[in-house]
Amino acid sequence: MKISEKQAKKLIFDLVKYSDHSNRSLTDGLKNKTIEQWFEQNKYPFKRLVSDTRDWEYTVPFVENTMDSKVYIRGAGIINVSDYQGEFDSALAYRDLTINNADITACYVAYYACITTLFASLTSYLSAKAEAYNIDNADMIDNEDKSVSLEDRVSQWVPILTAGKALDMNNKSWALFTAQLAECNTLVGKAHASNPTLATDGLSSAQLAAKVNDLRGGIISIMYELHVLLNDEIKSQLIRAVYFPDVYVSEAA
Known part of the structure; x- marks a missing residue:
């Protein structure tokens, strides 16, 4: 590639x-x-x-x-350094399964796992940042209120964590992000209602490939931008995910 x-x-x-x-x-x-x-x-x-x-x-x-987010210890197995980085690594593995599986239903199931794990990773990342902030600051972020939406966590918490900076929410990345979050919430609802099999909703291979490509410009770009805003060193896996080559359907498919 x-x-x-x-x-x-x-x-x-x-x-x-x-x-x-x-x-x-x-x-x-x-x-x-x-x-x-x-x-x-x-x-x-x-x-x-x-x-x-x-x-x-x-x-x-x-x-x-x-190096990925895991520490390999002889005789002790594997330890994840952080939940959100481990979840992100898992999401990339699901992305690769989506791309490389010849069966459209299996691809769709892998895509579902990919997008839901990406959003889980972002949620964990913001929670970790809030917890770290609360240790040293009196104006604590309410990280226990699970009713606060992910969009609100980004819009309300980031200015607190960055002393006034904010994520640009008027660009294509944010529009894709909100659409993907809505899709993720819908998929989670369907999975709870119809496990163990997720229907493909009539998606073609080309449409699914387009969805995978859009992950770069949406949720993945937002995660990248948040790391930059919050002045966090970024794992190379996240940076590379922003530039991942286009996924397309081969003629054989």
Whole structure:
């Protein structure tokens, strides 16, 4: 799989600026042109690096931490470092199942698991941020009130967590996000009513592929933007998810 040259450049810059790599002390605050020079100085000509990064399997040197959210301990199994990161990793696994399964019903079930787990991850992330905030601040965020909608948590909590900053809710990403949240809530309701099988609702493979592609611009982009707003180092898996190659239906399908 390949991404465009423009996407590859953006991916590199985002990994440098926002990801949880070990060279942050050397790269924090660098502008794009200086980032290009930094790679050149470290024996990676930037044009070649961009060309290599277009290959989706390529790992960007120095700035891409490929470790997932799990810690593997010999004899003790696997420990998730955080709920929301573990949920996000699971959502990506469901996304891949959606893409790679030849059966449309199985694809739809995997898509349902993907979108619901993405929203669970975002909910867990906001809860974790609220809990951390409440430890050090008297004006506590009411994280126990489950009646507060996810949209309200974003609109009301983010300005508190960022000393006044707010997420842009007048763009395409937010419109996709709210539509996907409504779809997620509908799917959850149907699953409770009709388990163990989810109907495909007459979706074609092409329509399902479009839904998977829209996840990048909706819920995934919102999660990315929130991490940037809240000044959190971002796992490379989330940054990459923003630039994931287009999903399409092959002729054989």
